Amino acid sequence: MFKNYIKIAWRNFKRDKSYSLINTAGLVIALSAFIVIGLFVYDELSYDDYHEDADQIYRVYKAAKDGDANAKSLATANLLAPTLEREITGLEEVTRISKRFAESLVESRTQKRYVDGLFLTDPSLFDVFNFSFIRGNPDTALNRAFTVVLTKSAARRYFGNQNPIGKSIWITSLFGKEEYEVTGVIADIPENSHYTFELLTSLETLRKTSPEPENDFGSWGHVGTYTYVKLQEGITQEEVAAQFPEFLTRHQGKRAQNMKMALQPVTDIHLYSNFRREIQPNSDIRYVYIFSSVALLILLIAGINYANLAMAKSADRAREVGIHKTLGMSKYQIIIRFLAESFVLCSISVVLAFCLSEALLPLFNNLTGKDLSLFDAPAPFYIILLLFTLVFSLSNGLYPAVAFSRHNPGRILNEEASAKKKSLLRNGLIVFQFTIAVVLIVSTLIIDRQLEYVNNKRLGLNEEQVVNVNAGDGRASDYQVFRDQLTQYPSIKNITFTGAQLPATDLMAMCLYPTGGQRGDTKMLGIGPNFLRTLEIPLLMGQSIDGLSFSRENDFFPVLINEAAMEKFGWEDDPIGQTFECFSPTPTVVGVVGDFHYESLKKEIEPLVLMGSISAPRNILIRVESESIRATLDRIEQVWDEVGPGTPFVYSFMDENYENLYKAEDKLASLFSYFTVLAIAIGCLGLFGLSAYTAERRTKEIGIRKVLGATVTQIVGLLSKDFLKLVLIGFTIAVPIAWYAMNRWLQDFAYRIEIGPGIFLLAGSVAVFIALATVSWQSIRVALVNPVESLRSE
């Protein structure tokens, strides 16, 4: 019998091709979105949970007692871990990770490349986290200085198919170039980790290379290490944290009054932790909520669309069901029959949705920077999806099934459908869909415009045609040779260097404060000669520091400040000659430069001190002629290879580096635009279904009106007017929601656009246009029917 139902369902599917296609298209789009977003959410929620006992692993952080979010800090002293281990009960293991944020040059005999960040850690890392060893002994691999553990891919990269154990690699970092022995190979780190690396060196190395190891390891003041603990079985986070206040008082004395120490579950880090200096940038639980809601909403909309379309076809089906009933079909059989139909449609949709989502995944991965794949998804994901399909098809088929199975099928649907309650529900859905559509359109427009604004805002420097060459540890002598050789070429206009790449992400702040003024950190950037000229930054007062040098005898260190510093320190009248404390020889202001954006436009331009001489040329900035850039780059590379043999030529363009600051927002913008299209597409399907339904329901009325003299335009207007009202209500609801949400988003930027009415009007017009286009198709079709036909069908 069931086979028979499926057969009939399939025939029905084929018979009403356009109806089936609209219905399937809606379901397929919605299910694909659901699958793709489901994979994304599943991945986001699974961060770090692959560690055995993940629920027992915590990271230690410090925070101000008053809860000031900016006062949270992950940086702990190296001294913390051994002290915790000694004094706090309930801890099974304690381990430390120290990360050098600057790039390090890693070389084997055959390979060399820059690695972003260098991890130094305790051997106990492998007792806290599960990193499975392929070669080497986890207990001893990192207990000596200058030892290194590689991941499998890194081992292959540096040593090919050879066994790397006992072999050497050389790492050039802040500490200079050192030889390290490979003592272990571990499996690659899963992508869903809050930190990933390709090599780990021992923290012991720091003890050997640091200029002041006693301070690094024996003082509470030297912070910069992440401390992780693993609790003993049965011990809770609260039990351990309860011991912290006393611990702090013991070691920090009075300072402990304003401070607290706390534990953060390792599985929460990726989604709930956004401190300064995270090991790697984390995501945000808000994105998980936003995307999950979008997926569910889309599915909900598609589901109700299905029911709407089923009702639109009710007249047909009622007659058919009536005949079946007269021939003896039972209520139960009718329900099964409609559920079977819904099941067939859903199954076809699921299969198609799998194909579509597989096709969409590369695009989605590209946008989210993830590496999701349908085939890698774990079993629970598929079980959830299958269950969902079943529930979805059941609930979708249930309304028509029950409605048709009732006593008088001919009347039920027509009557119920015209009932006020039902139409309120349907109209509510359309309003809901268009609210979402307008919010998404407005959001997309605002994100786009803000990004356009930050990308085009004058930065206070000329970032075009500037090549940024990564100079690694930057030996000053090499720089001079390099500069002298390059300046012979006419295509090179200017050359300088900085101590940190511009734009900077987290510029170093030093204890520089105006003499006699308020204490606090001021941002500092080391620059080379010709800095202002190369970047075309205006000098407002005084002179540049080119040609001036510091002198210990005269206690003179020439520095430049930006306008923001001049204003903040109240030096508008006489900035030249002002000095800073807490640095020797005394930094003395010789000139004021115009404000320029040295960081993202999300941040205000803060007081900045530009210091010459003290910085190694880590980033060489070369202003080039706009013609034949390719040839100029080749020339630079050639000179680079001659001057600094052995270090790879790694370059970027400064304007691109500025654009890259907003990569996350760019991705958000793209995702938003895709979801907008999706929401609108599904909204249109709903509207299309409903307008078909309305047109069918009003066929007689339209016939009468035409007989009485109504024109096609009048009929189309009549049918579209009602929908237009719904769209306008949706628009009205959407405006405050979108305004509020986007205003909050814009707060992330110190420099931002104003949200004017224009954007809302544009979004509203787009929504109205799309709605009218969708509805008109049906309205015109019905309006063109000869009234004789409409009245006969009655």
Place this chain on the structure above:
Amino acid sequence: MIQTKNLKKIYTTEEVETTALDNVNLEIQEGEFCAIMGPSGCGKSTLLNIMGLLDNPTTGEYNFLGQEVSNHSERQRAQLRKGNIGFVFQSFNLIDELTVFENVELPLLYLGVDSAERKEKVEKALDRMSMMHRRNHFPQQLSGGQQQRVAIARAVVANAKLILADEPTGNLDSDHGDEVMKLLAELNEQGTTIVMVTHSPHDADYARRVIHLFDGHVVTENMQEGFHV
């Protein structure tokens, strides 16, 4: 008022061709009350639709108010229909969502009559049909006979010269049916031309002339001597 010459209407589907009207030649003068009778499927309604400018004949000529209209476009037919022809249907065909007043008002709306004049005309028409007290009711709140009276009010509100009635009493009991027929007869008395399709010999008695159709042909035409008043 109406003249047809060799009027033919053929419906074509994928497989069959059905001739609904075959060489129909008719002439109806202004002020006539004419009944069209015949078995189901003989082409009565098709003829009425063509006369009412709802449909075009396949071939043949149709002259309405002195104009040859058989090749008129939908737009031209609609234009000519407005204000000249009123319709009364078996199933009343009132719009459920509109009140009695609004239903009657519709033809005037489409004629572009201004609101004050509309009000006056609608009230007059409703008054004539004794339906003023029901002006704010919805169709479902009325009896069948009342609904048909509203439909007639709608047919006459724009001073139509011709009323086409398609089995106007088909859905009514005999008392209400008689009431409706009397109203139509009264309208005819006052000068409105009426063409009515009916199965009922009783209703046909109200007409001065009865045309019998069979298989798309006019078979007999007879003038009635002592018709009802």
